[in-house]
Amino acid sequence: MKFLDQAKVYIRSGNGGGGSVSFRREKFVQFGGPDGGDGGRGGDVWVEAVDGLNTLIDFRYQQHYKGATGTHGMGRNRSGPNGADAILRVPEGTQVFDDDGETLIADLEHIGDKVLLARGGNGGFGNTHFKGPANQAPRHANPGLPGEERTIFLRLKLIADTGLVGLPNAGKSTFLAAVSAAKPKIADYPFTTLHPGLGTVPIDNDAIVIADIPGLIEGAHEGAGLGDRFLGHVERCTVLLHLVDGTSEDVAAAYRTVRHELDEYGHGLRRKREVVALNKVDALTPDVIEERAAALEEACGSSVYRLSGVSGEGTREVLRVLYRIISSERAAKKRPEEKVEWHP
Numbered sequence: 001m002k003f004l005d006q007a008k009v010y011i012r013s014g015n016g017g018g019g020s021v022s023f024r025r026e027k028f029v030q031f032g033g034p035d036g037g038d039g040g041r042g043g044d045v046w047v048e049a050v051d052g053l054n055t056l057i058d059f060r061y062q063q064h065y066k067g068a069t070g071t072h073g074m075g076r077n078r079s080g081p082n083g084a085d086a087i088l089r090v091p092e093g094t095q096v097f098d099d100d101g102e103t104l105i106a107d108l109e110h111i112g113d114k115v116l117l118a119r120g121g122n123g124g125f126g127n128t129h130f131k132g133p134a135n136q137a138p139r140h141a142n143p144g145l146p147g148e149e150r151t152i153f154l155r156l157k158l159i160a161d162t163g164l165v166g167l168p169n170a171g172k173s174t175f176l177a178a179v180s181a182a183k184p185k186i187a188d189y190p191f192t193t194l195h196p197g198l199g200t201v202p203i204d205n206d207a208i209v210i211a212d213i214p215g216l217i218e219g220a221h222e223g224a225g226l227g228d229r230f231l232g233h234v235e236r237c238t239v240l241l242h243l244v245d246g247t248s249e250d251v252a253a254a255y256r257t258v259r260h261e262l263d264e265y266g267h268g269l270r271r272k273r274e275v276v277a278l279n280k281v282d283a284l285t286p287d288v289i290e291e292r293a294a295a296l297e298e299a300c301g302s303s304v305y306r307l308s309g310v311s312g313e314g315t316r317e318v319l320r321v322l323y324r325i326i327s328s329e330r331a332a333k334k335r336p337e338e339k340v341e342w343h344p
Contacts, residue, residue, distance in 0.1 A: 003195035005156040005233070007059035014042025014067035014083035016121035016144025022075030023137070034137060035077045036127040039144045042120030043067025043083035049108035053091040054198065056156050067118070070144055073126045083120060090154060093236065097153040105152065109159070117152065121145035155232065158196055160211035161326045163234030165262065166243040167254050168215030171279040174309035175243060176212045179319060184212055196233045203323045211237065216261045231265050238329045239273045239322055244296055246280045251292045252299035273325055276300045277318055282308040
């Protein structure tokens with residue numbers, strides 16, 4: 001299944017049904033009076049986050065969603081039924097933007113979130129509503145109101161606890177494959193990963209979700225390489241795992257390049273917690289490992305972990321560090337607010 005994280009969709013709610021002009025006609029009833037029913041309401045358009053989806057690929061094959069038109073009213077005071085709603089089913093983490101691509105309409109962070117996008121038109125009144133002492137036989141009814149139409153943009157931001165960032169060929173996909181059951185494409189050339197991937201890592205009767213983001217290069221925020229299009233998938237992450245290729249000649253420059261692109265992207269990535277790790281230590285001698293780890297610590301200003309996605313060295317230690325950070329954030333979100341007593 002192809003990964004798709006952006007889609008443009010046209011939506012239109014249903015028109016309301018028209019009211020009916022009808023008069024009671026029965027034997028032995030000389031003045032039956034009006035009995036025209038009301039028209040049904042047009043169908044609404046909703047967007048709902050559902051389980052079992054992780055891409056917007058369905059919207060590549062269907063870009064138009066319309067609510068059904070309400071049924072017209074009928075005689076004998078019979079109102080028409082409402083039109084059926086149209087529901088856009090999307091993965092959790094999907095954001096809905098207006099036609100300008102910037103105005104946020106809805107943010108569906110959890111499964112079951114449901115938001116109304118376009119309300120159906122009201123049904124028209126039948127001629128029964130217009131009878132009175134001055135007009136006992138009205139011969140007019142209201143038409144149904146038209147529905148709403150608009151163009152929206154859907155953008156998926158994966159729900160993950162940890163985001164993997166780094167230059168191309170930093171070993172992100174290898175690390176994800178080593179610690180989870182995910183099977184990303186792995187090769188020895190840059191930009192092997194073209195689409196984000198998710199992996200679930202079990203830890204101490206719990207689990208964390210890691211997102212593998214395509215590699216960044218210098219100028220990514222200006223559109224170089226794959227650009228920063230996929231960085232939206234790490235906006236919701238609790239912590240970033242920054243992998244630096246230990247076999248590169250200048251690990252400090254590699255770190256600064258990615259860090260600069262994250263800062264230029266904005267959207268809160270500058271403030272996210274970051275764990276830095278020197279990857280591919282299985283291909284280095286102990287002296288080179290210490291030398292490059294020291295250079296990397298000086299560049300990032302924090303401790304650097306050593307690991308290898310191929311041999312598994314150091315991976316469990318890094319995962320436990322990530323899990324401690326994520327657990328503390330989860331506990332902070334669940335902690336009830338302290339009640340402050342007020343005294344006059």
